[in-house]
Amino acid sequence: MFVKIGSKFDRGIGFDSMRMRNKPWAAPELDECAFFVRDAAQHMGKWHDFFKRRQPIYLELGCGKGLFIAGLAPKNPQINYMGIDLKDAVLAPAKRNIEQAFQSEGRELDNVVLLAQDIERILNVMDASDIVERIYINFCNPWPKDKHNKRRLTHPRQLEHYKQFLARDGEIYFKTDDDLLFADTLDYLSESGFEVISKTYDLHGENCPDNVMTEHEKMFLQKGIKIKALVARLRK
Secondary structure, three states, rough: OOOOOOOOOOOOOOOOOOOOOOOHHHHHHHHOOOOOOOOOHHOOOOOHHHHHOOOOEEEEEEOOHHHHHHHHHHOOOOOOOEEEEEOOHHHHHHOOOOOOHHHHOOOOOOOOEEEOOHHHHHHHOOOOOOOEEEEEEEOOOOOOOHHHHHHHHHHHHHHEEEEOOEEEEEEEEEEOOHEEEEEEHHHHHHHOOOEEEEOOOHHOOOOOOOOOOOOHHHHHOOOOOOOOOEEHHHHH
16 A cells, blocks of 8 residues: 655754644643543543444554545544644644534544553553554654654554554554655654554555545645655554
């Protein structure tokens, strides 16, 4: 399902740290939202019970403004989706984008949950009972300086965390614009016991009709930057 890739873009401080305008309405609106959870630790070990239907869970780490989940969840009622990010300033727009997508499909919003959580401490909110079949990591901060590499969401330290709740045949889907991060992630996965079952250095140079674009993906494409992508699963 994937293609071939390559590109570089100097993001300065990294787009995960892009300045977000303060949104006074964000926290109150999120706290009234039935599919948003601020104190996620109280559901640790019980996420499958949070949803209306017990079915496979797909997890997006760093969901941003929610365009990725908004593009998937309404069309896939047989999957439950979890989106994790830290700041209300992005989670509140995510909430609105997801609601709008379900309204457009004429569907009840019953297979999404958004969490406010630091992904580096994800084991504070998920454990081995919260099995997920798929993890999406889309355009995470590349943290290019060596002293910051451990903060990458694909670093072996993080991969070991994900292995605690990823199904034995579960998969990690990863997309990035950053050449170095992609190359390092290939090494990280191998080091952590994963096998890459598909990869591409130019996702949009091939026919990938199932690809759902994120906000940053659209931005990089407009700049002519190629998108790299892969799918990996644990080696048996």
